Amino acid sequence: MQKPPVNSLNLDLLVALRDTLVKLEKEKCKGMILTSESPSVFSAGLDIMEMYRPDHNRARKFWTTLQDTWIKLYSSPYPTVAAINGHSPAGGCLLALSCEYRVMVGPKFTIGLNETQLGIVAPFWFQDCMRNAIGERQAELALTLGKMFSVDEALKVGLIDEIAKDKADAISKAEDFLDEQSGLPALARSTVKVAFREATLNRLLKNREADTKMFLDFISMPKVQQALEMYMQTLKKK
Numbered sequence: 001m002q003k004p005p006v007n008s009l010n011l012d013l014l015v016a017l018r019d020t021l022v023k024l025e026k027e028k029c030k031g032m033i034l035t036s037e038s039p040s041v042f043s044a045g046l047d048i049m050e051m052y053r054p055d056h057n058r059a060r061k062f063w064t065t066l067q068d069t070w071i072k073l074y075s076s077p078y079p080t081v082a083a084i085n086g087h088s089p090a091g092g093c094l095l096a097l098s099c100e101y102r103v104m105v106g107p108k109f110t111i112g113l114n115e116t117q118l119g120i121v122a123p124f125w126f127q128d129c130m131r132n133a134i135g136e137r138q139a140e141l142a143l144t145l146g147k148m149f150s151v152d153e154a155l156k157v158g159l160i161d162e163i164a165k166d167k168a169d170a171i172s173k174a175e176d177f178l179d180e181q182s183g184l185p186a187l188a189r190s191t192v193k194v195a196f197r198e199a200t201l202n203r204l205l206k207n208r209e210a211d212t213k214m215f216l217d218f219i220s221m222p223k224v225q226q227a228l229e230m231y232m233q234t235l236k237k238k
């Protein structure tokens with residue numbers, strides 16, 4: 001990802017990610033490493049400006065493109081690794097969680113689904129991804145608190161799989177993971193992957209319109225708009 005300053009996921013970046021994932025699948029990609037050009041941020045999550053005083057049609061397109069991107073990434077037949085070389089809150093954490101393996105550069109960055117802290121709610125499929133990675137108990141604790149994990153904490157709870165000392169080390173560890181997968185029969189590998197992920201995928205696939213409506217209704221609430229405005233001001237003052 002290369003959208004300075006913080007790879008916030010706006011409609012344009014989501015379209016680019018989705019189209020890339022579609023292309024990789026078509027070209028029978030052997031493996032993908034998702035990382036960031038930024039030296040300190042993997043992705044700041046959803047672009048707050050897409051939710052603040054939104055145009056209804058654009059907000060709908062934004063959300064359905066996010067759903068498409070997630071579905072493509074989560075169900076990709078080829079192996080995927082997140083080389084998390086910076087902070088990874090909310091939607092950034094979702095992208096990492098949707099890969100099969102996570103290597104994160106330590107020690108100073110943080111990762112987590114922090115939505116509760118912002119007065120918004122992590123959608124059920126964000127929650128499902130966290131639950132699938134760290135288990136029901138730890139996911140409930142993390143999501144209710146909107147906890148951002150340090151790299152050490154993330155490793156301990158199973159949110160990431162390995163710690164790297166810098167980006168080059170993260171890429172090298174990600175390549176090791178891909179090398180290990182490359183010797184396996186591709187169809188067997190991808191069938192097992194999708195079997196593990198099917199229930200989570202189907203939950204969104206069967207409820208896409210309801211999920212979109214919930215998002216649009218949620219961001220139309222004056223209280224939510226107020227919370228987003230205050231949050232943007234805090235970020236800008238910083």
Ligand SMILES: CCCCCCCC/C=C\C=C\CC(=O)SCCNC(=O)CCNC(=O)[C@H](O)C(C)(C)COP(=O)(O)OP(=O)(O)OC[C@H]1O[C@@H](n2cnc3c(N)ncnc32)[C@H](O)[C@@H]1OP(=O)(O)O
Nearest residue numbers: 008044045046047048087089090091121214215218235236
């Ligand atoms: C009842 C059931 C209802 C269910 C409905 C579901 C509804 C769900 C709705 C939403 C779900 C949302 C998920 C999300 O992803 S929300 C986004 C959450 N993201 C964050 O909280 C991260 C915020 N950013 C930061 O913490 C930092 O920026 C950080 C990533 C740590 C990087 O820090 P630093 O390097 O110091 O950079 P700055 O903070 O100075 O930021 C630089 C500029 O970038 C702007 N910025 C940062 N983050 C965002 C963002 N997410 N969107 C838009 N813009 C962002 C920041 O304001 C700075 O701008 P400027 O240079 O103009 O001051």
